[in-house]
Amino acid sequence: MPAGKYIGARVQRVEDPKFIRGKGQYVGGMVLPRMVHLAFIRSRHAHARIGNIDVTRARALPGVVGIWTGKDLKDRFEPIRPAIIPQVVPRFKACAWYPITWDKARFVGDILGVVAAESRYVAEDAVELVDIDYDELPIVSDPKKALEPGTALVHEEWGDNVMEHVEHSAGDVAGAFAKAAAVVKQRFHTGRHQALPLETRGGLADYDLGMKTMQYWTSSQVPHLVRTQLCGILRFPDHKLTVVAPDVGGGFGLKCHIFPEEPVICFVAMELGRPARWIEDRQEAFVASFHAKDEFVEGELAVDEEGTILGVKARIVGDAGAYCPYPFPSSFEPVQIAEMIPGPYHIRNYQYDCWTVATNKPTLAVYRGVGGECAALVIDHLIALAARKIGKDPAELFRKNMIKREQFPYTSASGMYYEPGGYLESFEKALKLIDYDALRKEHEQLRTKGVYRGVGICSYTEQTGYGSRFWNSIGVDMSSYESAHFRMTPGGQVTVALGTHSHGQGQHTAFAQVVAERLGVPLEDVEIVLGDTSKTPFGWGTWGSRSTVTGGGALMIGCERLKERIKHVAAKLMEVADADVDYKDGVVVVKGVPSKRMTLKEIARAVVYNKAGLLPEGEDAGLELTATYDPPLLTYSNATHVSEVEIEPATGQLKILKYVVVEDCGRMINPMLVDGQIHGAVAQGLGAVLMEEIPYDEHCQPLATSFMDYLVPTSADVPKMIVDHVETPSPMVPGGFKGMGEGGVIGSPGCIVNAVSDACAGAPVGRYPLTPERVRQYALAGGIGKDAA
Numbered sequence: 001m002p003a004g005k006y007i008g009a010r011v012q013r014v015e016d017p018k019f020i021r022g023k024g025q026y027v028g029g030m031v032l033p034r035m036v037h038l039a040f041i042r043s044r045h046a047h048a049r050i051g052n053i054d055v056t057r058a059r060a061l062p063g064v065v066g067i068w069t070g071k072d073l074k075d076r077f078e079p080i081r082p083a084i085i086p087q088v089v090p091r092f093k094a095c096a097w098y099p100i101t102w103d104k105a106r107f108v109g110d111i112l113g114v115v116a117a118e119s120r121y122v123a124e125d126a127v128e129l130v131d132i133d134y135d136e137l138p139i140v141s142d143p144k145k146a147l148e149p150g151t152a153l154v155h156e157e158w159g160d161n162v163m164e165h166v167e168h169s170a171g172d173v174a175g176a177f178a179k180a181a182a183v184v185k186q187r188f189h190t191g192r193h194q195a196l197p198l199e200t201r202g203g204l205a206d207y208d209l210g211m212k213t214m215q216y217w218t219s220s221q222v223p224h225l226v227r228t229q230l231c232g233i234l235r236f237p238d239h240k241l242t243v244v245a246p247d248v249g250g251g252f253g254l255k256c257h258i259f260p261e262e263p264v265i266c267f268v269a270m271e272l273g274r275p276a277r278w279i280e281d282r283q284e285a286f287v288a289s290f291h292a293k294d295e296f297v298e299g300e301l302a303v304d305e306e307g308t309i310l311g312v313k314a315r316i317v318g319d320a321g322a323y324c325p326y327p328f329p330s331s332f333e334p335v336q337i338a339e340m341i342p343g344p345y346h347i348r349n350y351q352y353d354c355w356t357v358a359t360n361k362p363t364l365a366v367y368r369g370v371g372g373e374c375a376a377l378v379i380d381h382l383i384a385l386a387a388r389k390i391g392k393d394p395a396e397l398f399r400k401n402m403i404k405r406e407q408f409p410y411t412s413a414s415g416m417y418y419e420p421g422g423y424l425e426s427f428e429k430a431l432k433l434i435d436y437d438a439l440r441k442e443h444e445q446l447r448t449k450g451v452y453r454g455v456g457i458c459s460y461t462e463q464t465g466y467g468s469r470f471w472n473s474i475g476v477d478m479s480s481y482e483s484a485h486f487r488m489t490p491g492g493q494v495t496v497a498l499g500t501h502s503h504g505q506g507q508h509t510a511f512a513q514v515v516a517e518r519l520g521v522p523l524e525d526v527e528i529v530l531g532d533t534s535k536t537p538f539g540w541g542t543w544g545s546r547s548t549v550t551g552g553g554a555l556m557i558g559c560e561r562l563k564e565r566i567k568h569v570a571a572k573l574m575e576v577a578d579a580d581v582d583y584k585d586g587v588v589v590v591k592g593v594p595s596k597r598m599t600l601k602e603i604a605r606a607v608v609y610n611k612a613g614l615l616p617e618g619e620d621a622g623l624e625l626t627a628t629y630d631p632p633l634l635t636y637s638n639a640t641h642v643s644e645v646e647i648e649p650a651t652g653q654l655k656i657l658k659y660v661v662v663e664d665c666g667r668m669i670n671p672m673l674v675d676g677q678i679h680g681a682v683a684q685g686l687g688a689v690l691m692e693e694i695p696y697d698e699h700c701q702p703l704a705t706s707f708m709d710y711l712v713p714t715s716a717d718v719p720k721m722i723v724d725h726v727e728t729p730s731p732m733v734p735g736g737f738k739g740m741g742e743g744g745v746i747g748s749p750g751c752i753v754n755a756v757s758d759a760c761a762g763a764p765v766g767r768y769p770l771t772p773e774r775v776r777q778y779a780l781a782g783g784i785g786k787d788a789a
Contacts, residue, residue, distance in 0.1 A: 006513040006523060007735075010672040014523070015508040024247040027202040027219050028279045035204075036065050038268060038278040039123035040261065041113035041130050042288060043105035046360040046700030047140065047152070050105060050112060051133030058115065058129040063122035066272060067130075069113035070102030077263055078233045083327040088475030092164045092331065095155050095358075097323040099233065099260040104137075106154055106322035107360050108701055109288030111260055116268050116276060139700050143319040143357035144296060154322055154358040163320050163356040164331040166338065170413040171349035176311030180302035184385040188766045190374050190749075191693035192294035192319065195367045196712060199249025200280035201289060203262050205269035213240045216266060220245045221256040221501055222541030227533050229258040229326060234266055245531040248503035252684070253366040254290055255503070256543035257325045286705045291694060292367035294319040295334055295374050299341075301382035307390060307397040311349035312413075314341055314378065318356045321363040327478050330364040331356035336371025336463075339414040341379050344423040344459050344638055345401040350413035360700040366543070368684060369745035376460035377750035381765065384457070384754045388762040394754070395436060398457055402427060418461065421638045422664040422726035427459055430640040430662040433722050439644055443758075452647050452784055453657070456755025458747045459640040464665075464739025465549025467631040481630035482550035483537035484558045488623035490609035492586075492601030494519065494562075497529040498554065499539010500547040504680075505741060506673040507547055513669050514552055514735070518559035520585040521600060537626055545739025548669065549631050549730075556734035558627030565623060569607045570598050572615055635730050637738045639663035641682075641747035643719075645755040649785020652772030654690070654756065656719040661747065664726040666738030674740060675723050681744025682721060687713040689749035689768045760784060 018024055041053075055067045079096035086092070100111050112132065117123035138152035145151060146161040154161055177183060203218040214236070220226050220243075227243040230236065248255065261278055268276040280289065300313040318334030338352040383401070387394040403410050408420040431437075436455065443453045468479040485497045496515055502508060512526040529535055540546070563583050570588035571578045574596060581588050588603065590596040598606075604623060606614070612621035644658040661678050668674050691711035695703045704710040729736025749768060756775060757765045763782035767774060779785040 006517040007669050009513065009670065011509055011513055011523065011670055013506050013509045014512060015502070015506065026199055026247050026249060027204055027217050028199065030204050030217060032204070032206055032275040035275040035277055036116040036118065036268065036272060037120040037123050038265060038276055039115050039120060039127050040111050041069070041115065041127050043108060043110040043112055045105055045134050045136055046108050047137040048105050049135035049137065050101070050103060051135060053113060054131040057131070058126040061122060061126045061129060063118040064115060064126050065118065066116040066268065067113065067126070070098070070100040073100050073267070074098065074102045076267060078235065080233065080258060080260060080326050082324040082329040083477040084329055085475045085477045092329070093158045093162065095324055097260065099263045107362050109284070109362060110322070114264050114268065116272065139698070140359045141696065141698060141700050143317050143359055146357045146359055147355065154360060161358045163324065163358055166335055166354045167352070168338065168414060169351035171311070173311045173313060173349045173351045176349040177302045180310050181305040182386060182389045183300060183302045184382055184389055185298070185300045186382060186385060186764050186766050188297040188299065188374070188378055190293045190295045191688070191769045192291050193688060193692040193694055194285070194289060194291045195252035195254035196285070197250030197252060197254060200282065200285050201255065201259060201261070202277070202279040203265045204275060204277040205266040206275040207269040207273065209273050214266060214269065215242045215244065217244045217246060218262065219248050219255060221248065221251040221503060221543055223501060223531055223533050224499055224538050225327065225541060226258055226262065230263055230266060233263040242532070242534045244533070245501050248501070251503045252368045253370065253543055256541060257290065257328065257365055282707070283705050286694060286710065287702055288362060290325060290365035291321060291362045292333065292364060293374070293688065294364060295337060297337065297374065297378050299378045299382050301386055303386045303390065305390065307387060307392050307400050309345060309347050309401045312341060312347055312379070314338060314352040316352065316354040319361065319364060320356050320358050321361045322358065323363045325363055325365045327476065328366045332366060333364060333371045337375045339416060340372050340375035340461065340463070342412040342414055343376060343379050344403055344461050345379065346403050346407065347413050361696060368681065368742045370742070372460060372462060372742065372746035373685060373688065373749045376458050376746050377753055380458045380750040381753055381757065384757060385762070385764060393440070394457060395431060398427060398459060399424070402459065417633060418636045419730050419732055420728050421636060422728045423459065423638050425726045426638060426662040426664050427640045429724060429726065430642045430660050433662065433724060434642045434644065434658055434660045436642065452649060452759045453644060454755045454757065454759030455642065455644050456751045456753065456758060457640065457642050458750035458754060460638065460746050462545065462637040462639070462740065462743045462746055463634050464545035464637055465631045465635040465733065466544045466546055467633055470633040473633070480540050480546065480550065481628050482539050482554045483626055483628045484551065484554035485537045485626045486558050486562050486624060488604045488608060490605045492604040493525040493527065494521065495527040495529060496555065497536040498551050499536050499541065500551040501531050501542045503542065505542065505547065505677065506670065507551070510548065510669045510673055511551060511555060514555045515559060518556065519563065545741040548737045549635055549733055549739050550629055552669065552737045553629035553631060553734045554627050557629055558625065561625055561627055562623065565625065566600065566603055569615065570603050572619070573603070573606055573611065574598065629734065632732045635733055635738045637663065637665040637740045637743060639743050639747055641751035643751045643755045645752065645759055647756065647759045647775055647779060649776065649779035652774070652776035652779070654770060654775055659719045660722045661744065662724045662726060663740060663743055664728050665740035667727060667729045667736035668725065669737065671725065674725070677741050678723050678744045679721060681742060682748045683713050683718045685745040685748030686718060686752065688745070689752045689770060690717070691769050693769050
């Protein structure tokens with residue numbers, strides 16, 4: 001491929017050969033000499049005082065190396081606390097989450113102790129021999145009931161179960177609803193589920209007793225954040241700890257947190273002077289890992305006779321679970337729903353009332369989409385219901401109310417600032433690709449024959465590339481800049497180390513494309529280094545669709561600075577002024593004298609290796625620099641999803657016949673990688689809307705603890721997709737990049753819900769996952785399939 005032609009090209013992934021050859025390196029595959037294996041003693045009750053813990057039988061088991069309970073270690077750790085600035089968010093109630101609890105268990109799976117043994121099998125057997133006295137307490141299960149006075153308390157010091165309550169109102173909401181021609185109301189409940197990466201959580205710590213240093217390998221999206229937090233919890237010096245995130249088999253937001261198991265792993269390694277490893281088993285993943293998406297929303301929408309949206313109201317209650325993670329608080333999910341409900345629509349009158357409530361369930365944390373999918377589902381389903389109520393096609397109301405090009409930049413009624421985007425263009429292109437008008441006519445004819453099909457639309461905005469100023473403005477005590485360190489070798493190759501991390505997105509390829517194009521070098525001459533805190537500058541990892549925006553921004557800035565440095569040293573070597581040289585495609589040429597030139601390889605060898613003495617006295621040798629980039633508050637991608645489904649009313653079976661996505665994520669570095677992200681995210685979104693759910697009984701005991709009772713989509717469940725694009729470069733970001741890693745999850749639930757509602761003659765659909773029983777109920781509510789019933 002010609003130099004300078006990489007951005008926008010469908011370049012094959014450079015990181016794939018090692019995985020294809022089975023050479024990937026994961027924490028679960030690492031074995032160190034004298035390594036011990038850990039298993040955690042976990043609470044069997046959702047809410048109970050912890051009495052005596054007798055480890056006598058467990059300690060006597062051959063192969064057990066050590067056992068520690070919460071009472072043994074209560075002074076050993078600092079607690080995990082949410083990254084909230086109290087002065088900015090005084091309404092937020094924080095809790096101290098100790099890695100091992102000693103007084104009260106707050107959910108089934110809460111950590112009460114840890115066993116170290118010569119094998120995982122022995123460690124697990126020892127856990128079963130631990131005898132624990134529990135004093136059971138009343139359960140807090142339903143977040144709505146948890147708001148009522150007199151209910152049991154998850155954290156007594158709060159005085160109630162409210163972690164955070166936020167209200168907002170813009171415009172004249174009461175007036176808008178008073179003059180409406182039609183008002184629709186609907187209750188929504190999204191199923192509690194989790195990220196479920198193929199590789200579960202895990203960590204391996206190795207402590208050097210002589211040097212008093214530690215190396216920690218972890219399956220994480222945020223190695224630098226893990227290092228900083230581990231040092232704080234363990235009271236360990238930062239410069240003595242190296243954190244390495246090797247190959248990661250999926251993260252999806254789950255692995256951008258610090259977990260309570262991690263400081264315990266490190267403690268055991270220090271205490272025993274032996275490497276210590278814990279790999280989460282799948283049952284632990286269901287019972288004790290972070291969960292997501294358990295939200296209740298009551299939404300109302302008012303329209304005039306023509307379908308113009310006059311006002312929107314929402315009441316959100318989020319089930320936060322027992323604790324609050326670091327760095328993203330559990331309230332982030334419900335608050336994101338509230339802020340993103342206006343979406344891509346011109347809505348001026350909007351109010352919300354948002355509650356985040358503690359219960360005796362596992363902690364709610366961020367997972368791909370982070371509130372966006374629920375927000376898009378709520379507003380788009382309300383619009384579809386309103387269209388049916390006033391006798392219009394849903395597409396007409398979507399089109400009428402969508403923000404137009406001439407309205408950008410645009411500030412939403414919830415205060416979100418949108419840079420230009422192809423909202424309407426993506427919408428129209430998606431409808432054309434699925435042949436929307438023809439489908440509507442075909443469905444009417446099929447209905448007369450007892451075939452029930454529906455078409456659903458979901459358009460949305462996606463928050464991406466969060467900057468430091470965004471977090472600080474909302475009271476989250478963290479930054480979000482990115483760093484890129486450039487180093488040229490004597491051979492003219494360039495190594496770039498960044499603080500982001502790749503766990504399937506193809507960052508090694510995309511980042512190399514940016515560097516290769518901007519510096520005019522072959523792709524194979526670029527090496528990208530990620531995931532090792534000893535080899536990379538401080539950075540904030542990969543989450544929130546930020547890597548292309550922040551990492552790409554740092555690369556763009558760094559490449560320009562490096563080019564200026566290359567031009568400068570080449571001019572000195574050729575004894576001309578800096579202004580007299582041009583740089584293109586890896587060659588510096590003296591203007592007007594094309595024969596007087598130096599290739600990048602010649603320049604690098606001279607400056608880095610053998611001719612630094614030819615530079616003026618005091619001139620720095622080498623070609624090495626670090627660039628940082630901190631994006632604006634947020635960037636916004638957008639997309640429209642359209643699907644066609646067919647349902648069988650008698651059985652509730654659902655088939656997805658067609659699926660179209662048109663996305664605008666700004667300037668694309670590699671469209672093939674973008675398409676791959678869309679396909680994977682849509683598959684996860686379909687899992688959420690069709691099958692994934694972790695239910696709990698009245699005692700807060702989990703009812704899904706294995707793949708026997710928790711379904712995930714397979715290749716047979718994911719339809720063939722038509723994916724297309726609109727490109728509206730962001731004027732605020734170097735390169736015009738926007739993020740897009742979560743969009744497929746955001747659009748698919750609302751798209752399918754609207755299609756099922758359409759197939760069910762417009763019946764409101766407020767609860768997912770859409771199990772066959774629920775689909776059958778919606779069909780009956782729509783008046784179809786009654787004979788079969």
